[in-house]
Amino acid sequence: MAHKRLLIPGPTDVLPEVLLQQTKPMIGHRGDDYTKLYTGIIDKLQKYFNTKRNITVLTASGTIWMDITGRNMVKKKALACVNGAFSERMYLTIKDCGKDVDALVVDWGKAIKPEMVLERLKGGNYDTLAICQNETSTGVRSPVNEICQAVKKEYPDIMIVVDTVSSAGGDLIEPDVMNADIVFTSTQKCFALPPGLSIGIVSDAALERAKQVPGRGHYTDLIAIFDYYAKKQQNPTTPNVSLMYALDYQLNRMLAETAQKRYERHLAMAEMTRKWATDHGIEIFPEKGYESVTVTTLKNNLNKNIGDLNKALGKRGFQISNGYGALKDKTFRIGHMGDWTPDEIRSLLLNIEDIWGL
Ligand SMILES: Cc1ncc(COP(=O)(O)O)c(C=O)c1O
Structure with a gap:
């Protein structure tokens, strides 16, 4: 072909030298070699995103973070900003998780803006807000730094989740400036890696919130994921080690650039x-x-x-x-x-x- x-x-596309990393011999995911590989990856991600926030790499595509949002962040009611297909997927996923969610719907092709969000949050008793920074279905980029800062100022207890699946690693994503509680992405887009991994940057407040939300599931339980990392510096379940090799190598290239x-x-x-x-x-x-x-x-x-x-x-x-x-x-x-x-x-x-x- x-x-x-x-x-x-x-x-x-993935560069041949990056693809080749996946041909390295397999290692056990409970040994020191894997711990070294994985902690190195987390360290490099923190450097790349200029943050000390909690970071995890999951063996699942980015959509898993929509389930994580529904199951870990939403206590009573969420507001999902919908301006295209992927932000709509977030709305539907939160609903699928059995949670109450409203949609702030904006025409496809238009951006979500701080004033729209503030207006809609008024009196809504929302505990979670979801926004897609880069709507891949329309090519629209919403000003998430401004939105998150404005919301956090008025509603510090609302957990904000930002989808940067098609932008992180290309567009400038600054989790500390944004001050969102979960920022997630996938590896097959601006990281130029094969599909199969997703990355989540998670605030301490998000972990506190997750502790208060029952029914977090198993694979999607943020507390289990970060507790395991704190204890063993590894993933709770078997990760895609070959993709981790490729991610580690690509992060060296990204940090150099x-x-x-x-x-x-x-x-x-x-x-x-x-x-x-x-x-x-x-x-x-x-x-x-x-x-x-x-x-x-x-x-x-x-x-x-x-x-x-x-x-x-x-x-x-x-x-x-x-x-x-x-x-x-x-x-x-x-x-x-x-x-x-x-x-x-x-x-x-x-x-x-x-x-x-x-
Ligand atoms: C903005 C956005 N969010 C979420 C997703 C879903 O990500 P994944 O396919 O990695 O599950 C995509 C995929 O194209 C996307 O572009």
Whole structure:
């Protein structure tokens, strides 16, 4: 099967040297070698995110953190901000966990803003707030630092959970500045690793809250996860050791590049894509000023067949994404995340230009 460069919003391409890490011999997850590997990973994640907060790496994709939210954070009632498919998934998951949850619904393509959240929280007796920082279905980036700071000022007891699945490791995510209680992400997007691991950055207050919430489940019990780490510096259940090797190696690369430089590289790719679109009469889908730096969603206002474009791009070794759900054929998405560079994005854009005769 010929390889297509994955310029979809995840999973993204993984460098061969990173993939190779997974071929290291297996080690037992209860031995000193694993403890050294895993504590090293946690240490590197704390450095990368410039935080001393509790961090765990789970062998599960990012969605597990939606179940963790429902089962560990929500005592009585949550407010989930919904402005696309993944933030809606959070709302539905909290409901599936048997918890009471309201949705602050905003049109797809629009951002969540501090004043909307503050207005909605008034008198609502919410104990948990969920927001998606980077809505992959629409390419909208919500100002989570401002939202979390504003909410924490007025409602310090509300636990805030932020989904950064398609942005952490690319966009600048600062857990201490944000002061959210759980910030989670997956490895297959801006970390440019294979799918299968998720990372959660968790405040002490979130752990205190979890202790007060019964029915946390087994695999999803935050207290069990962090108690085990405190006691043994390992995971409570068998982790995907091969992916941990790859994560450890990739974190060395990420620390060498620095979070700031990774952000600047992602921003440069996003700005290049937006400028290219505007120069060719293609409209940008997200609300102005709230565009993602990791995935650009463009309107199909030239009325092209996006499926045909992807087929033609496939013959040239590229793959992009159609619009998500109801936005299929109305929009299309270019994922510029992970280890891609502006030169590679330019090459993709020139190919689209050529295929469409722009
Ligand atoms: C913003 C966002 N949240 C959550 C998810 C779900 O993550 P996972 O597929 O790792 O479970 C995705 C996946 O695309 C996403 O983009």
